[in-house]
Amino acid sequence: MAHNAYIALDFETANNKRTSICSIGMVKIIDHQLTESFYTLINPNDFFAARNIDVHGIHPSDVANAPTFKEVFPYMLDFIEYLPIVAHNAAFDMSVLHASIKAAHMETPDLTYFCSCQLARRTVSSQRYGLKHMMDYYNLDFHGHHDALNDAKACAMITYRLLQHYPNLQNILDIYGKQLRDKDAL
Incomplete structure (x- = not known):
C-alpha cells in the first residue's frame, strides 16, 4: 500500500432511507495524485423524494x-482495495454504506474511515465546514455540488489540504480513524 493513499467517497440517496443509494462517486488518491475514479448510478428499487431530486437532480427514469x-x-x-476511506460527512456516508450492505444481506468488510468535515473542524x-464552504475556504473551483463524483473529488481536495x-x-488514522465492521453499530 502506498504511504499516502486513500479513497474519497460520496453517496447520493433517493429519499431519507439509508438504503436508497442512487449514485456513488469515489476517487483514489495515491501519493497526492488522483489516480482513478469510480462513478455509477444505482437503482435503489425505492421511491424518489422530491426534496432529494431537487438536491441531486437524479430522477427514477435515470x-x-x-x-x-x-x-x-x-x-x-475492488476499487477500495482496503485503503482508508474519507467522506465529508462520514457519519452519513458510512451509515448509508453499512445499512445498504445489511439490506443486501452481505458481510460488512473491515474498513477504516475518517471524516474530512470533522478533520476540518x-x-x-x-465560519462553516460544509463541502462547498471548505472549497471556498481553500479557493478551489467547485462545480456540480451533489454530484457524487464531483463531491468525492472535492472531499479529496479538501483532505489533501488538511493533511498538510x-x-x-x-497520524490522522491513529487519531481520528474509525472502523466499519459487522459487529459494530454505527
Whole structure:
C-alpha cells in the first residue's frame, strides 16, 4: 500500500432511507495524485423524494436500467482495495454504506474511515465546514455540488489540504480513524 493513499467517497440517496443509494462517486488518491475514479448510478428499487431530486437532480427514469447496490458493491470493494476511506460527512456516508450492505444481506468488510468535515473542524478556523464552504475556504473551483463524483473529488481536495497540517495520513488514522465492521453499530 502506498504511504499516502486513500479513497474519497460520496453517496447520493433517493429519499431519507439509508438504503436508497442512487449514485456513488469515489476517487483514489495515491501519493497526492488522483489516480482513478469510480462513478455509477444505482437503482435503489425505492421511491424518489422530491426534496432529494431537487438536491441531486437524479430522477427514477435515470436509474431504471442501473445496477443495484448488491451488483455494484463487489466493484466498489475492488476499487477500495482496503485503503482508508474519507467522506465529508462520514457519519452519513458510512451509515448509508453499512445499512445498504445489511439490506443486501452481505458481510460488512473491515474498513477504516475518517471524516474530512470533522478533520476540518479540528484543523482550520472557518465560519462553516460544509463541502462547498471548505472549497471556498481553500479557493478551489467547485462545480456540480451533489454530484457524487464531483463531491468525492472535492472531499479529496479538501483532505489533501488538511493533511498538510499533519505528519502523515497514518497520524490522522491513529487519531481520528474509525472502523466499519459487522459487529459494530454505527
